[in-house]
Amino acid sequence: xxxxxxxNHHVILSEAASLELGCNYSYGGTVNLFWYVQYPGQHLQLLxxxxxxxxxxxxxxxxEAEFIKSKFSFNLRKPSxxxxxxxxxxxxxxxxxxxxxxxxxxxxxxxxx
Amino acid sequence: KAGVTQTPRYLxxxxxxxxxxxxxxxxxxxxxxxxxxxxxxxxxFLFEYFSExxxxxxxxxxxxxxxxxxxxxxxxxxSTLELGDSALYLCASxxxxxxxxxxxxxxxxxxxVL
Numbered sequence: 552x553x554x555x556x557x558x559n560h561h562v563i564l565s566e567a568a569s570l571e572l573g574c575n576y577s578y579g580g581t582v583n584l585f586w587y588v589q590y591p592g593q594h595l596q597l598l599x600x601x602x603x604x605x606x607x608x609x610x611x612x613x614x615e616a617e618f619i620k621s622k623f624s625f626n627l628r629k630p631s632x633x634x635x636x637x638x639x640x641x642x643x644x645x646x647x648x649x650x651x652x653x654x655x656x657x658x659x660x661x662x663x664x
Numbered sequence: 665k666a667g668v669t670q671t672p673r674y675l676x677x678x679x680x681x682x683x684x685x686x687x688x689x690x691x692x693x694x695x696x697x698x699x700x701x702x703x704x705x706x707x708x709f710l711f712e713y714f715s716e717x718x719x720x721x722x723x724x725x726x727x728x729x730x731x732x733x734x735x736x737x738x739x740x741x742x743s744t745l746e747l748g749d750s751a752l753y754l755c756a757s758x759x760x761x762x763x764x765x766x767x768x769x770x771x772x773x774x775x776x777v778l
Binding site for chain 2: 557560587594595596597600641643651652653654655656657
């Protein structure tokens with residue numbers, strides 16, 4: 552069965568530190584990949600997505616993610632985090648041909664000033 | 665444009681009872697999906713509806729059911745509640761079907777089962 556793994560459950564960083572959150576999926580076919588973010592007290596919202604083309608995608612607020620097909624990975628990165636990036640981050644995968652969006656368990660990021 | 669609206673915001677029930685949650689999608693959106701969010705489990709897909717038809721179902725027992733009305737509003741029902749059903753239930757809508765390009769989430773209904 553299709554699954555998504557986020558191995559970092561809780562990440563604590565200081566402002567200006569670099570961030571990389573891991574995401575691996577288990578589906579071998581063609582996939583669409585997403586990162587969603589949930590700021591404290593707010594709705595889940597889309598951060599960035601990959602459908603095809605350039606495997607390095609840029610999203611809102613300076614985030615980017617790289618799709619590495621050979622590693623079944625779609626890691627999220629940001630060169631310099633801010634206190635306002637404190638949130639929970641969810642990776643999600645949708646295999647082409649199905650309508651199910653499978654989410655990972657989420658990574659809680661805390662950024663301290 | 666109003667966002668996805670879920671009611672009620674909070675709900676407290678006891679074991680064995682049943683509950684109905686409501687979701688009004690963004691105007692013009694015809695696809696509605698439901699997710700269960702629990703700490704440590706992330707979001708788990710429950711089901712998706714489009715044009716009043718269930719298109720996909722997750723791995724949840726038959727106690728979990730849903731439906732969609734002609735105005736795209738959706739309801740989710742859980743019968744014979746168990747303690748483990750305590751969770752945040754999220755509804756998401758999208759304009760397209762077949763491609764989860766972007767889901768718009770509601771604030772959720774926090775269900776506590778005592």
